[in-house]
Amino acid sequence: MNTVIPLAEPLLPAACADAVADVVSSTFVGPGQRTRTFEESIATVACVEDAVATASGTVALGIAARAIGLVPGDEVVVPAYGVISVANGFAAEGFAVRPVEVDRATAMIDPAALDAELASSPAVRAICMVDFSGYVGPVTRALLDVAHAHGVPVIEDAACALGSTCDGLVAGSIG
Structure with missing residues (x-):
């Protein structure tokens, strides 16, 4: 059954x-x-000025990567847990995907694991932060702090979180 x-x-x-x-x-x-x-x-x-409809979220991730200047071969951090379409969105455009461990409570990228990855992998050019199951909260802020400290831009996948907010963070406007 x-x-x-x-x-x-x-x-x-x-x-x-x-x-x-x-x-x-x-x-x-x-x-x-x-x-x-x-x-x-x-x-x-x-809460953003513009939005662009695409055929899928997978396509949107590739477009976002190119919009911030990434070129094929550049490395993008993605959560090690979640839907494969996140990794596929970057791989299909020729970017190298680097999975990083997730926070067990939120399924978002673990900030400490991200910090370690960025410290040891200077080739990383972007981080894809997935607002898993609608989560926007303290882990989101911690990820942004780590990204900022390393000077690495964030691409936000808010497909499952539109309408979610926390302490001034609005899903879809963070990355």
Whole structure:
């Protein structure tokens, strides 16, 4: 017998389901007014000036890496635990992926492990901080402090955390 134990139950209000159905039935799912409205809504939730819709979060990570000047071969730290699409987003663009141990309580990259990795690996050019299961909190701030101390930029994957906030940190605006 296979029994699925869900991590979380999806919440899809009827209005959202109807909006998705309208877009799909229109046969036009590319750029347009609905995409712009979606981007504006995401920017509002994340408290940022602009947001850009992409085909997937995996694609977005590669775009973010290039936006901060990374080139193929550059090393990017990712959490050693989580979804493979995070590592794939960088590997598909030719970046070298360096998994780093996670904090057991939050599944975010462990700040002490990150500090050790950056101290011993000067080739690391970016850190991908994943807001696992919506977490934004003290570990987030500690990761940012470590990144800043080493002068390494942070790319934030907030796909699972939009709307999460803690002490002035807003998911989607941190990296």
